[in-house]
Amino acid sequence: MSFDRLELREILNLYGRKVAAGEWRDYAIDCLKERAVFSVFRRTSEVPMYRIEKDPRLARRQGAYSVITASGLILKRGHDLARVISVLDRSSLRVVG
Template sequence: MSILDPLQFPAGPDDRVSFHRTELAPILSLYGRMVAAGEWRDYGISALRDMAVVSVFRRTAENPIYRIEKRPKLRLKQGQYAVVGMDGQTLKRGNDLTAVLRVLERKLIRSVD
């Protein structure tokens, strides 16, 4: 009997959904700008059976403040990319990753007094 749940951990790397390099580039670019602004400090990447997730943290020991999710099964319905807030609310969903990430870029824009 195995301790690992087969539903949680796929049998092989081919069963997992992951972000492609072209998808990670805009995510990590946004991450770098938010780190420079002092808003974010850490991130984590998960590749699961039905989705891939980039979790963003304000502090390392906290829960993620945002999750950027990729669910390929939803690409023909609501859109495969989503930004989910800390409370589980979907902030933006669509098939264009850069358009979905704009909801987080708005947090970079601040008024100057």
């Protein structure tokens, strides 16, 4: 399983913006048997801050794409990659108080 060219372009566009902002530093792509994972790191020696996962087995239910934190919390899941990864954009994050 892997990301296709359009999916990678969408993810790498977000990654480029976050690197330019100094928030992210490194990434890894894992192509596993049943899912593809794009992991984002603040530092190379750390565990990933976020994982963007594509799991086609979930496509008909909750959606094939998900954004998962280092602690395993699913921030967003859905059928449209752009909408799912938008949860990581600074402009869409807001303080709740």
